[in-house]
Amino acid sequence: xxxxxxxxxxxxxxxxxxxxxxxxxxxxxxxxxxxxxxxxxxxxxxxxxxxxxxxxxxxxxxxxxxxxxxxxxxxxxxxxxxxxxxxxxxxxxxxxxxxxxxxxxxxxxxx
Amino acid sequence: xxxxxxxxxxxxxxxxxxxxxxxxxxxxxxxxxxxxxxxxxxxxxxxxxxxxxxxxxxxxxxxxxxxxxxxxxxxxxxxxxxxxxxxxxxxxxxxxxxxxxxxxxxxxxxxxxxx
Numbered sequence: 604x605x606x607x608x609x610x611x612x613x614x615x616x617x618x619x620x621x622x623x624x625x626x627x628x629x630x631x632x633x634x635x636x637x638x639x640x641x642x643x644x645x646x647x648x649x650x651x652x653x654x655x656x657x658x659x660x661x662x663x664x665x666x667x668x669x670x671x672x673x674x675x676x677x678x679x680x681x682x683x684x685x686x687x688x689x690x691x692x693x694x695x696x697x698x699x700x701x702x703x704x705x706x707x708x709x710x711x712x713x714x
Numbered sequence: 715x716x717x718x719x720x721x722x723x724x725x726x727x728x729x730x731x732x733x734x735x736x737x738x739x740x741x742x743x744x745x746x747x748x749x750x751x752x753x754x755x756x757x758x759x760x761x762x763x764x765x766x767x768x769x770x771x772x773x774x775x776x777x778x779x780x781x782x783x784x785x786x787x788x789x790x791x792x793x794x795x796x797x798x799x800x801x802x803x804x805x806x807x808x809x810x811x812x813x814x815x816x817x818x819x820x821x822x823x824x825x826x827x828x829x
Binding site: 634635637639644645646647648649652692694696700702704705706707 | 718720745747755756757764802804806808810816817818819820821822823825
């Protein structure tokens with residue numbers, strides 16, 4: 604069964620710093636990978652979707668990369684802001700419309 | 715606006731009661747899902763449905779039941795058999811394609827507390 608791991612579980616950085624969140628998965632037979640943001644007590648909001656044939660996707664200050672063969676993805680956040688504080692989750696999509704989620708990285712950006 | 719609506723946002727249940735969480739989507743998605751999220755933990759799949767009148771158990775289906783009578787609706791009933799139901803429940807939907815990747819969309823969640 605696919606297992607998705609996110610390291611670190613929590614991260615605290617000063618405002619303005621660039622940072623990288625990591626996501627790894629055990630089975631490289633995926634269709635795509637999504638990064639989500641979750642604010643406390645809220646649902647998940649999709650940030651970026653990378654198809655298995657793609658290497659990266661960018662949206663504003665966010666850049667996600669995918670190395671399917673090694674089972675890794677990174678989410679790069681440039682010039683972090685206090686409003687970026689949230690939990691970030693990654694999920695992979697595989698056969699049969701199944702989704703597998705990591706446990707998330709809780710990010711705190713200190714003003 | 716298109717999206718997924720969950721209700722109620724907050725629900726309190728007494729011991730021994732069944733409660734039903736509503737999930738409605740107007741995205742015309744075939745697949746719908748229910749996840750449970752406990753504080754500081756990841757999402758665990760309760761039930762999912764790929765088409766109307768069909769649904770499958772997820773990893774933690776015991777103590778829960780669902781129905782899928784309409785494409786846009788996928789209610790979840792938390793029965794008295796669920797021993798520890800206090801959690802955050804998330805409904806999601808996805809366009810169903812068996813041979814290609816899909817994206818998944820979430821509602822705002824429902825908090826269930828046993829009192």
